[in-house]
Amino acid sequence: MARPRTFEEDRAVEAAMRAFWTAGYEATSTQDLCAATGLGRSSIYNTFASKRELFGKALRHYMDERNAGLAELMEADLPVREKIRTVLWWAVEPDPAEPPGCLVVNSLVEVAPHDAEAAELLRRDTSKRVELVRGAIERGRARGEIGPGKDPLALANFVSATVSGLRVAARGGADRATLESIANTALDVL
Numbered sequence: 652m653a654r655p656r657t658f659e660e661d662r663a664v665e666a667a668m669r670a671f672w673t674a675g676y677e678a679t680s681t682q683d684l685c686a687a688t689g690l691g692r693s694s695i696y697n698t699f700a701s702k703r704e705l706f707g708k709a710l711r712h713y714m715d716e717r718n719a720g721l722a723e724l725m726e727a728d729l730p731v732r733e734k735i736r737t738v739l740w741w742a743v744e745p746d747p748a749e750p751p752g753c754l755v756v757n758s759l760v761e762v763a764p765h766d767a768e769a770a771e772l773l774r775r776d777t778s779k780r781v782e783l784v785r786g787a788i789e790r791g792r793a794r795g796e797i798g799p800g801k802d803p804l805a806l807a808n809f810v811s812a813t814v815s816g817l818r819v820a821a822r823g824g825a826d827r828a829t830l831e832s833i834a835n836t837a838l839d840v841l
Contacts, residue, residue, distance in 0.1 A: 660698055663688040668709035673750040676706055676762050706762075707769070713754045714776045718783070725783045731791025732841055735810055738784070739834035742817035743827070752822035756815045781807045797841055806841065813837040 670679050670687040681702060685692055699705040724734055745751070755776060763770035785807035791797050797806075817830055 659690070663690055663695070663698065664705070664708045664712050667705050668713050668754065669750060671706055671709050672713070672752070672754040672757065675757055707772070710754060710758060710769070710772065714772075717755070718776070718779060721780060721783050725787040731787050731794075731796050732838065734787050734791075735784070735841060736834075736838055738810065738814060739817065739837060742814050742821065743830040743834050745821065753815070753818040756818045757822075759815075777811065781811050784810050801841070809840060810837065 666687040666689070667684055670683055673679075674683065679702075681692055681695065684690075684695055684702065684705065688695065690698070695702075695705065699708065721738070724737055727734065742753075755773060758769060759773050759777075763773050781804070785803045788797060788801075788803040788806050792799065792801065792803060797803075813833065817833055820833065821830060
């Protein structure tokens, strides 16, 4: 009995996500996608129509996974500084089983300048993450955890930019001490 197509599709999207995350969109060839997914060239094109469509699904999959974790954390009953520290430490101490860096950050640099559809998807994703963090900061400010003069939106944008910078620094080979010093400096802003 053949495996259900949705299983194969989900598994292929996950594998493609890791391939694009590791090498980037342009450097990931169809042959690389075949090797990563275990699918033949015709199966990839029959299922996804194009490398670009597979990339879009992989990017959305990555965003959905990351945003679900972020939303759960931002809604948790924890002090806001602890929430922000956790987000920063996801970049300082990433899962060793994952490729370095961030597929969203990589795509913002590589794909967005040349692809309006991807740029809009990435813009919406960034806005969603900023809003999740802003909401947590506002709740923390209401509880007196953050000074009343601090702008929650500005802080949320700062946290987002810092995490992106940490991901780029890590991908560029920054050592743990450097990443920690950046994250701790960001925490001092709160």
